[in-house]
Amino acid sequence: MMEVTSERRGTTVIINTAGRVDGSNASDFQDALEANIGADDTAVILNLAALDYISSAGLRIILLSAKNLRQRDVGFSICSLSSSVHELFIISGFDQIIAIHSSPETALAAQS
């Protein structure tokens, strides 16, 4: 079960993902991310506060999005990771290439 919603702060879009992202719904996750990012957005913050679990297939989608957005000069960061999800970002080394913040507010502050 996965749910993706979004809210706007100026030209920054905050995308909230809840539930589980794994091999069975990774492509839905990718579609949902793309659908929530507008052509004029200058930054994307992925809020994972309500994310229970993410598998390597889900990590791959985050990586793909981060790279695509970087090419378009759109900022990308993630925030509000649970300790188990944060652990996964540390083990995978993704914390070395993707900015991680403790809350949407600190992520927003870092954008400006």
Added chain:
Amino acid sequence: MAEATYKILVVDDEVDLQPLMLQRMRRDIRSGRYSFVFAHNGIEALEKLNEDDTIDMVLSDINMPQMDGLTLLEQIPSVDPNIKSVIVSAYGDMKNIRTAMNRGAFDFVTKPLDFADLRITIERTLAHLTEWRAALASRDQLVSLQRELDVASKMQKSILPTRFPQRDDFEVFAHMEPARNVGGDFYDIIQLDGGRLGLCIADVSDKGVPAALFMMSSRTLLKGASIGCENPGDVLREVNDLLRETNDTEMFVTLLYGIYDPATGDFNYANGGHNEPLLIKPDGSSSLIPRTGGIILGVMAGMEFADNTINIGPGDTLFLYTDGVSEAMNVTAEEFGMERLAGIFADTPPSDAEETTMSVFEAVHAFAGETPQSDDITCLTLHRSESGS
């Protein structure tokens, strides 16, 4: 029914090789498993390939007069794109091995030739060839994703070693059970000089044939780098950079590689984003080995990988696994988790690599019950004997 005969073209300018090969492989020749054709340089090899379209694989030296092995590799696909090649190179000749791999060699063996090792490499190449042909034959008629995934899973199985070192002073055992819809885990055991042993466990993101192909190249690159580099951190850096060169689908692989030295019990390792292995003491207590902070391979070029060394004492066991173990789920969507894993070893302190490996599979199956397996499960166990030295 007799097994299929495979025809192998051996290309080497050393005249002594032909009688030696025929002598050492005589049983396989007599049984009808292999037949050999010989050429002494690349040009002669291409002539043979043009004349005879029943040749299945090429085993070629690199340095030869008229046309060398690396040039030959470039030419082979224009004769038959489905021939698999194995390169014979000098030990540690990373530059040529790299070039050969980039030009499509399936595998390599090093000089001086160890015929037992060569036979294993030939069998693995032929097994892959069989699956490759099956994949080609079914490519046009794949009626469902499942069919393709079956092919991926067979490709995966064809590259995993099934013979393990079993010595008085230590033993290794490994096993992989694929999930129905995934083909991404692999392990490898690589003989290094000085009696040392390279151990690897890995998990490719994604599933299906693309992931299986990515797994194949990861494994081949790792094998090449493990012989070319002294240090596990350098091995991972090399594999990571080479994977990035040809990776536009953003697939990646978590991979832990370490070198075990039986003389000292030292295990020198580097970790590219893989779950930390467990070190289990003779009393059954266990702990995760220290992190080295490396990133998953295939994500970004130019990354550095730190390494670390732990000592595996007499009676200790090193247990490598993929997240198919720790994240296996039961009917109430609860994860197997690390506590249950540690509990297996606490209840029965490991004394045998195979028993320990299989006991984890039993425990995971018992826990999961009727829940379908959603990810490959792979375990590799190294047990150092209490007394042996």
